[in-house]
Amino acid sequence: MVIDELITLGLNFLKKEEFNNPPLELRLILAKLLNVDKSYIYSHGERQVTKDIENQFMEMVKKRSKGYPIQYILGEKEFMGLDFYIEDGVLIPRPDTEILVEYIINFINRYYKGDRINVLDIGAGSGAISLSIAKYCPGAYVYGIDIDDAAIKVSNINKERFDLSNVELLKGDLFEPILRLNMQNEFQIIVSNPPYIPKEEIEQLQSEVKLYEPKLALDGGIDGLNFYRKITEDAKKLLIKNGLLIYEIGYNQGKQVSNILDNEGYKNINILKDLQGRDRVAMGFSFDCEL
Ligand SMILES: C[S@@+](CC[C@H](N)C(=O)[O-])C[C@H]1O[C@@H](n2cnc3c(N)ncnc32)[C@H](O)[C@@H]1O
Structure with a gap:
């Protein structure tokens, strides 16, 4: 079969739904399998593909038709201009979280530019927040904590991918690994995008x-x-005076x-809206603050 035929076959299988974009997704899947750029798929419609690629393609298309996220199929999600590796079991980074990360990067550049500061990220997941801060603020030393093995594995893969030390x-x-390191009152910033769905x-x-996404990353308890509650109370022991505690929050959780x-x-x-x-985003400073 040639590329165009395979795409047509896929289009017959993967119907348009609210959450998908079949023409684009099919090309992304095929580009991944052929290890080429998406534009190659558009310009090489007559290229013959092997039976093996056809089978792998249809397997992925079937998974996608059941709602399995395209990002898990592709094994990648772009966040803050970085291509994060992701896999099943780890939350897919969301564009909304960039608001939180951009705020922190601007905050560091404004108040701590070039300084060696400590940042703590609770619930690191794929490393979206921790690694973006580490990448764009080289003076920051970032500790990312997660309770989940898959998250630690994937965030370490991304750390290597972006070559961050x-x-x-x-x-x-939560804070248990940091308390073990005896780092009381040593953090300028504590950030978290915790599970917050009721x-x-x-x-x-x-x-x-x-x-398909991990419940452990979503479930914020009865009221979300x-x-x-837990992080806000315990963060006080770890923040410096005037330290920033900053969260991603649900659309109705500001108050x-x-x-x-x-x-x-x-x-x-x-x-922040x-x-x-x-x-x-919600934030506050430990004790009185002029910042
Ligand atoms: C909403 S996800 C955020 C992931 C990532 N920071 C992001 O923004 O894409 C929440 C993360 O918190 C982790 N988590 C849940 N309970 C935790 C706990 N008690 N201690 C540390 N991490 C926890 C989950 O495994 C998940 O990776």
């Missing part, structure tokens, strides 16, 4: 997420706020997470 990925529950809402998420920060004594609490005007 200013980041360390530690396995453990337990009961997980069933209502689109099937791509609900069926469990991790914000509640602000209250949690306020109750724990953080100052200069602020919410996404382009749709929904709450996306």
Whole structure:
């Protein structure tokens, strides 16, 4: 079969749904299998492909037709201009999280440019947040923690992929690995994009997420706020005075997470919104702060 025929076959199989883009995705899948650029697929429609490639292609197309995320099929997701390796079992980095990371990078450049500072990322996943900060802020030394083996494996692969030496990925529950290192009051910034979906809402998420992404990365307990409560309380022991605690939050959690920060004594609490005007980031500073 030639490339164009295979794409047509795929189009008959993979129907357009709300969450997919069959013409593009089929070309991306085939480009990956042939180890070529997507543009090659457009310009080489007459190229013959082997039976083996045909079979692999159709296997991937079938998986995709059941909602299996395209990013897991391709094994890659672009985030902050970096191509992250990802695989089953690890949350796919979301474009919304770039708002949080961009804020932190600007904050470091503004207040700590060139300084050697410590940053802690709780729930590192693929390393999207930890590694982007390490990459764009070479003065920062970033510790990324995750409780999940798959996350530690994948984030370490990405650390090597981006050739970073200013980041360390530690396995453990929340702050436990850092407390073991005795790093009390040594962090200028603590960041987290924790699991924040209320337990009961997980069933209502689109099937791509609900069926295939790890529950451990989504489930924030009954009201979705469990991790914000725990992290906000314990972060005080690890932050320097005027240290920044900053979170990604759900679109309707701004008020509640602000209250949690306020109750724990953080100052200069602020919410950032996404382009749709929904709450996306919450932050506060340990003790009084002029920043
Ligand atoms: C929403 S994901 C965020 C992943 C990544 N930081 C990102 O933004 O793409 C939350 C992460 O928290 C991790 N996690 C869940 N419970 C944890 C715990 N008790 N301690 C450390 N990490 C945990 C999950 O394994 C998952 O990787």
